[in-house]
Amino acid sequence: MNTEAYSVSVSPHIRTSEDTRSIMLDVIIALIPAIVGSVYFFGWRALVMTAVSAASAVFFEWLYRKLMKKPSSIGDLSAVVTGILLAFCCPVTMPYWMLIAGNAVAIIIVKQLYGGIGKNFMNPALIGRAFMLSWPAAITRWTAVFEPVKVIGGNADAVSTATPLAELSLSALPENYDLLGMFLGKMPGCIGEVSTALLILGALYLLVRKIISLRIPLAFIATVAILTYIFPRGNDALRWMACNLLSGGLVLGAFYMATDYVTSPCTKTGQLIYGVGCGLLTVFIRYFGASPEGVSYAILIMNACSWLLDKIGRPTRFGAKTLKAKEGSLK
């Protein structure tokens, strides 16, 4: 019998079917409702932006690995997710070249220079977005929904308008938007962030597939809810709170960015503290910051704390309670 034929390795000899690629594919599937919604609210340009962004993210990942003579990693689909999320936090008027530049920063500087997937300590898409704030006018040029911007060419004729979040930052309750409309996504904003309904639909898929747990998003959103309810501006605390939850990138950030495995804590306790920290910082920046939006910086700051939070959240080793009881009985 040919004994050379058998592969020999350490156990376990079977593996779950879930791998990095299938997880990323699930995240992409979960983002599809919001992509469809972005086309509905902002026109075809939103879809083209998302596609350009995803394609450029994959291109930069491929290019870097090729130049560095490392095995290609585009098959894990993580670059696609980064690209989609980066497009999601841009207004539909954003010039394509800026989006591509943002992806170059996200993939090459934030992700690959640190060693590729799993090694970066900050969320690539969010740093990409932070970088794109180098063009402050472009990234805050909001257009009203249902007024599509041309897919190619000039967007100078697009009429700029204020988002509900901008109104909130002036301590005013947005008057022109009803809560249901905001929940569905009928408001100006970044292409992927407006529809809470569609984002939650995708998040439900991720929860059912056990890709994410509720710990981070729930702790995040609940913290924002409690703080905005306790410290309302205006005379309607409940409406103030609801507008804060529904506007800006809170739901997108809480379910799709704060939950990024690589940059968030891995322990249960760590995740809860992290979620609360994201909520605290979001409200802090929204209330006292110069720009209306606080979600992305809140997440980035908490990204930097993940390592520490995992130290705090480290589970108690099996049998420790027996050791403790024994030491107690010896005294």
Added chain:
Amino acid sequence: MPGKFFGGVHPAQNKSDSAKKEIRTPRSPEIVVIPMSMHVGAQCRPLVGKGDYVALGQIIGDSDAPVSAPIHASVSGTVVAVEARPHPSGSRVLSVVIANDFKDTPAGDPDVRTDVSDLSPESIADIIRSAGIVGLGGAAFPTHAKIRSGLGKVDTVIINGAECEPYITSGYRGMLENGDELLGGARIFRKIYGLESVTIAIEDNKADAIRHLKRLLPSSDNSIRIISLKTRYPQGAEKQLIQTVTGRQVPPGGLPADVGCAVFNTDTAAAVYRAVYNGVPLTQKVVTVAGSAVASPVNLRVRIGTPFSELFSACGGFKETPRKIVMGGPMTGLAQHDLSAPVIKGTNCILALSDHECGRAVSERACIRCGRCIEACPMRLMPMLMYAYEQKGDLDELEKLNVTDCIECGCCGYICPGRLHLVQSFKTGKKKLAEKRAKEAAR
């Protein structure tokens, strides 16, 4: 106080192919290769030489060490060699090779007992030792040594029928076909420790085995409690089973006896019964032969020392070329490269796994910090961090993360979407750590 063990995973069971069929006894092999090391503890010294005639059940190897167990001839015939031969561990181990004369000439009249009420715990342990019995669930710790270390400490005996590893059904078939012996063995353990009752714990994927054993038990008999456990891997690991059944946690570096528990496999209990009542030493094993490369998965009752190749032939050979041959379950078993390695006392399963069963390959193995390994770890460790420090060679940090607590159950490696070789890393890490500590102690 029943509890629930931490973590765990739910791999596909893959038990149905072999579970339905009765245990078959194939023709005994021409040659048996009996290694002098088939248990945890000291290796045995061969007591026979080339050319000697040996009888079935004759002691052919023994040791004076407290943790060891004698080894018996599993066939009668002539010793043709005493030399190093391939062993399931992957190395070559001193073995007694016997050419079978197919007469099964017994070594003498067996010590048959009908009443064991006068036997002291020590004398029962002696009988168990002389029958060569070790933990048959796979760990192969000498049973007499386990019994002795627990005398005066144990208030709970658990008979382990979890059989939580995928594919393996040898224990399940044993429960169905040798239920009376199993219950008899359980009563012997009850007597050894002077307990009111013992517990038989079985996972609920073996509901008919639970029903069968309950039927065998007279309704007035309160000495044996049979409980059903919700199926989850690694429920049958000693520490996890104790936690599930009693809620107690064996302390780090400790033994079950430290929390008043003793755990014995169902097959071990049946073997103890046969040794004590019938005077039968351990010379046979029921082995599940399965995996999708096997033509007809089944359970075989074979002589210890039978080469693996004979077991596969008895199941119709391979229907496709296996990618891996594994002794034991797929979560903790040992990959084999040489099919001339024999069935040993701890062998309860051999698998021939095809490509598709071993999991899809990934372009690059990378941790994505998903945290699934932390959630799955039944010992509450942080596998992803342990891996990072082991790769970095930082043994002090590795020790601080309690790598020595790792039971190598494979949950982390099974669940890892980045396909890291986690268990391999921890085995290596533990070894390096032990070497480093030994060096420090020597200085």
